Amino acid sequence: VSQFDVFNGDADGICALHLARLDHPLDATLVTGVKRDIKLLARVPAASGDHVLALDISLDSNLEGLEALLARGVRVRYVDHHRADNRPDHPSLDTLIDTAPSINTSLLMHTAVGGRFAGWAVVGAFGDNLDEVALTLGGDEGFSEADLDLLRRLGVVMNYNAYGATPEDLHIKPEALYRRVQPFADPLLFARQDDTFSALEQGYHDDMERARAVAADQVTDRHAVYRFPATKWARRVGGVFANELARAHRARAHALLTSLDDGGYVVSVRAPLDNPTGADELCSSFPTGGGRKGAAGINRLDEVDVARFVDMLAVAYA
Numbered sequence: 001v002s003q004f005d006v007f008n009g010d011a012d013g014i015c016a017l018h019l020a021r022l023d024h025p026l027d028a029t030l031v032t033g034v035k036r037d038i039k040l041l042a043r044v045p046a047a048s049g050d051h052v053l054a055l056d057i058s059l060d061s062n063l064e065g066l067e068a069l070l071a072r073g074v075r076v077r078y079v080d081h082h083r084a085d086n087r088p089d090h091p092s093l094d095t096l097i098d099t100a101p102s103i104n105t106s107l108l109m110h111t112a113v114g115g116r117f118a119g120w121a122v123v124g125a126f127g128d129n130l131d132e133v134a135l136t137l138g139g140d141e142g143f144s145e146a147d148l149d150l151l152r153r154l155g156v157v158m159n160y161n162a163y164g165a166t167p168e169d170l171h172i173k174p175e176a177l178y179r180r181v182q183p184f185a186d187p188l189l190f191a192r193q194d195d196t197f198s199a200l201e202q203g204y205h206d207d208m209e210r211a212r213a214v215a216a217d218q219v220t221d222r223h224a225v226y227r228f229p230a231t232k233w234a235r236r237v238g239g240v241f242a243n244e245l246a247r248a249h250r251a252r253a254h255a256l257l258t259s260l261d262d263g264g265y266v267v268s269v270r271a272p273l274d275n276p277t278g279a280d281e282l283c284s285s286f287p288t289g290g291g292r293k294g295a296a297g298i299n300r301l302d303e304v305d306v307a308r309f310v311d312m313l314a315v316a317y318a
C-alpha cells in the first residue's frame with residue numbers, strides 16, 4: 001500500500017499536512033503546487049489499495065481526478081473548506097469538509113488530531129487571515145503575545161510563499177518548504193532555528209514595498225480595484241497585499257488584477273471582512289473562477305471582460 005499526500009502549497013495546506021503527519025507519521029509521496037494549482041488529484045498515480053490524503057484543494061475542481069481514483073480502488077480521505085457541491089457517495093471516500101468562513105483546513109485537521117501540535121493550526125489560521133480564530137486558539141493554548149506575533153508572521157509568509165503562476169515564481173517550492181518544517185513539532189522553534197523563515201520574511205517585505213507603491217485603479221467606500229504588472233514580485237505578493245487591504249478597509253471589497261504574460265489578468269477578490277460573503281459566487285460566474293465566500297479568484301480574465309467584472313463587483317457589494 002502506497003500513501004500519497006496531496007496538499008495545497010499554501011500555509012493552510014502545509015500546516016494541515018504537517019499536523020496529520022506529526023500525529024500519524026507515514027512515508028508518503030507528496031503532490032503539491034502553487035496556491036492556484038489545485039487540480040492535483042488528476043496527477044496522483046495511485047493504484048488499487050493505495051491511500052490518498054487530499055488537503056485544502058476544492059473537491060468540485062478535483063471531481064474528475066477523485067472519481068478516477070475511486071474507480072481504480074483507491075481509498076481517499078478528503079479534508080477541505082472549499083465549496084463541494086458534487087461530493088460523490090462512495091464507500092472508499094471519507095470527507096471532512098466545512099465551508100464556514102471561520103474554518104480552514106488546518107483548523108479541521110487540528111480537531112481531527114485531537115488538538116495536538118496546536119501551534120501549527122494557529123499558524124495555518126493566521127496564514128488564511130483568520131486572526132480572531134488564531135488569537136483565540138493560541139491564547140487557549142497558552143502562547144504569549146510575543147509568541148502569537150511570531151506565529152502570525154510565520155503564517156503570513158508561508159501563505160505568501162504559495163502565490164505565483166508557477167513554482168519558479170516562488171522563493172521556495174511548497175514541497176521543499178514542507179520538508180523544512182517537517183522536523184519541527186513546534187513552529188516557534190522552526191521560526192527561530194531555520195533560516196527559511198527570515199529569508200521568506202525579507203522577500204515578503206521587499207515585495208510588499210513594491211505593491212504599496214501601486215495606486216488604485218478605482219476606489220469607493222464599497223470596493224477598490226488594483227492592477228499589477230506581469231512580474232514575479234506581483235504574482236508572489238498579490239494575495240497577501242489583498243489581505244492587507246481587506247484588513248485596512250473592513251467595509252470594502254477588493255479586487256486585484258495581475259497582468260498575465262500573454263494578456264488578460266489573474267484576479268484575486270476579497271469580500272469585505274465585515275460582510276465576508278459572495279466572493280465565490282462573483283468569481284464562479286467566470287469560466288476559470290472559484291474559491292470561498294470571503295476570498296476567491298479567477299485564473300484568467302480577458303481584458304475585454306474587465307469592465308463587466310468591475311461592474312459585477314460594484315453591484316455585489318453596493
Ligand SMILES: [Mn+2]
Nearest residue numbers: 012056104105
Ligand atoms: Mn485553505
